[in-house]
Amino acid sequence: MTPLLCRVAQEVATFSGRHNATLTRIRRIATTILGLGAVYVSTAGPVLSVPATPSSVPTLVCDVPARTPDQIADLLASTEIATPAATTDGETLPEGVPADADAAGTMERIVHLWLACQNSGEPLRAWSLFSDGYLYRLLSRQGELSGQYYRALATPVSAADEAAVVLAIAGERLLPDGRYGATVTLEYPSVPMPKQFFFFFTEIEGRLVIDGILGEISFSVP
Secondary structure (H helix, E strand, C coil), X not given: CCHHXXXXXXXXXXXXXXXXXXXXXXXXXHHCHHHHHCCCCCCCCCXXXXXXXXXXXXXXXXXXXXXXXXXXXXXXXXXXXXXCCCCCCCCCCCCCEECCHHHHHHHHHHHHHHHHHHHCCCHHHHHHHECHHHHHHHHCCXXXXXXXXXXXXXXXXXXXXXXXXXEEEEEEEECCCXXXXXXXXXXXXXXXXXXXEEXXXXXXXXXXXXXXXXXXXXXXXX
């Protein structure tokens, strides 16, 4: 893993020091897996220049059904999974057109629900909010997943004093490829500055799911 991706992993991780070293190590791999997809995003375009407005969605409880080991094993065994791009290839994110109120509200709720699962240390539930293609792209890099790995993931590890919060969600838009996107600003207690991410969403069987998360680590100072 490159220094950049290691840094992303450190920023996104929210773990409790009260658990034994083995469980913590397995949990760290699972809950920082988003760092594998993080890239620099150009600030030259309109996406990150859109003024952020405070998010109005209240704190949600992570109550989505968890992905099961069998479901994940079947996913990883598939040879016909279309995966979303991991980078923008140096291109500025597309502007698209403003999303309607219903779509924007749905994106907000999904982000808050995803973060609730992250904060409560329940990655199997968080992964239920990902498209198969995005989850496949992330997990296929981990090699064979053991029973011990799944047992650890199924045990919630909450660290309330390290919980991230959503500061703002901005620029909700319908993208040219038919997906949706939004810029999300998160605050982590252990990180001095808020962090911005660009979330992609795609519609699967009538519902929106997260289809990619691009993280920006370095920002230009005006």
